[in-house]
Amino acid sequence: MLTFPDGFLWGAATAAHQIEGNNVNSNWWVHENAPGTTIVEPSGDAADSYNRFRDDIRLLAELGLNSYRFSIEWARIEPERGMVSKAQVAHYRRMVETCHEFGIEPIVTLMHFTVPRWFERDGFWRAPDAADLFARYTELALPVVAEGVNYVCTINEPNIAAMLAGGEDASNLVAYGLPNPDLEVADALLASHKRSREVLSQLPQIKSGWTVATQAFKAVDEPGAAEKTREYGYVRDDWYSEMAAGDDFVGVQAYTQTFVGPEGPRPVAEGLETTLTGWEFYPPAAAEGIRSAWELSGHVPVMVTENGIATADDTRRIAYTQGALEHIHDTIDEGIEVLGYQHWSALDNYEWASGFRPTFGLIGWDRETFERTPKPSARWYGEVARANGLPRA
Incomplete structure (x- = not known):
């Protein structure tokens, strides 16, 4: 048995737009429903978790998890x-209270890709007052996290957000290459993150950080590949972990690896197992992300805030997660402070431009009735969480 540290946070993660449904005032709702959109389908009701969050949280607790990142x-x-909706602030506060009712530690993310449509209309992250507006939003959200919340993620995957803002096709996010980031947006996201942390510091119990989509870029053994890998990877990955220096923690979100030649990133080699997103099946990704974030941030504590695979074969989800956790345990043995593991995702969800086809969830649900059905992987993972340990494969 591989035993994990006392207090290790065993959980699962979701994002509001991907599961709540009818997020009609968000910028993504606009894009999903625009004429001629390349997004394969709109989110619509999604998993209706806005109305069913209590059942979802109860189910996570019954499975044996002790935390939930939402x-x-x-x-x-x-x-x-x-225009501030006190009713919506109260709604999210009820989510925090429901977590505690069922013995679940809430981990709250303030911005998981989506923003209000007015924010995008008024300049998005390029607006001169973007950081001020995000700081003001953080102030508005303080009642949600004022009591009973110890961990707040300010901005989810700012490196992906900067790449999306670069204006290239979002479908590149599920292929072997990644779009060019908008470096002005990257700077604005960093400024917004820092301003948000300043606001959150009013609450002494809060530990805050942002979450980085670590990429595990690796150079092939060819002339010029190592230099290209450093150049390609720094603006898409490493810089964001470096900027986490001084934060309370840094989130690592890892799924796969990418090989880079002198010409740039290469497709997954033929014959290798891939997931429904086209990524290589690569369980060591999270551990490699942990090591990278730990070193680049100057030894800021790490939380795995997302890790999992999109698959229709749940046995492969178990195999992937088993392998990922074994490698994560190795990083703990190496002396890295790893706070917890949030599996992506609690529920099958709306995977942005790919729609509902890529199934990442531990829990499935019926598209007509919304009835939840835990998969065998959910039961397996719950037993690991209850034991705070992983049987050796």
Whole structure:
């Protein structure tokens, strides 16, 4: 048995727009429903978790998990610029209280890709007052996290957000290459993160950080590949972990690896197992992300805030997670402070431009009735969490 540290946070993660449904004031809702969109389908009702969050949290607790990472939706809290919905603040506060009712540690994300449509209309992250507006939103969200919340993720995957803002096809995010990031947006996201942390510091119990989509870029053994890998990877990955220096923790979100030649990233080699997103099946990804974030941040504590695979074969989800946790345990043995593991995802969800086809969830649900069905992987993972340990494969 591989035993994990006392207090290790065993959980699962979701994002509001991907499971709540009818997030009509968000920028993504606009894009999903725009004429001629390349997004394969709109989110619609999604998993209706806005109305069913209590059942979802209860189910996670019954499975044996002790934490839940979820996001709150800026577009609900501030649907129009300067217009604040007290009802939506109260809704998200009820989610925190429900977590505690069922013995679940809430881990709250303030921004998981989506923003209010007015924020995008008024300049998005390029607006000169973007950081001010995000700080104001953080102030509005303080009642949600004022009591009973110890961990807040300010911005989810700012490196992906900067790449999306670069204006290239979002479908590149599920292929072997990644779009060019908008470096101005990257700087704005960093400024927004820092301003948000300043606001959160009013609450002494809060530990805050942002979450980085670590990529495990690796150079092939060819002239020029190592230099290209450093150049390609720094602006898409490493810089964001470096900027986490001084934060309370850094989130690592890892799924696969990518090989880079002198010409740039290469497709997954023929014959290797891939997931429904086209990524290589690569369980060591999370551990490699942990080591990278730990070193680049100057030894800031790490939480795995996302890790999992999109698959229709749940036995492969178990195999992937078993391998991932074995490698994560190795990093703990190496002396790295790893706070917890949040599996992506609690529920099958709306996977952005790919729609509902990629199934990442530990829990499935019926598209007509929304009835939840835990998969065997959920039962397996719950037993690991209850034991705070992993049987050796």
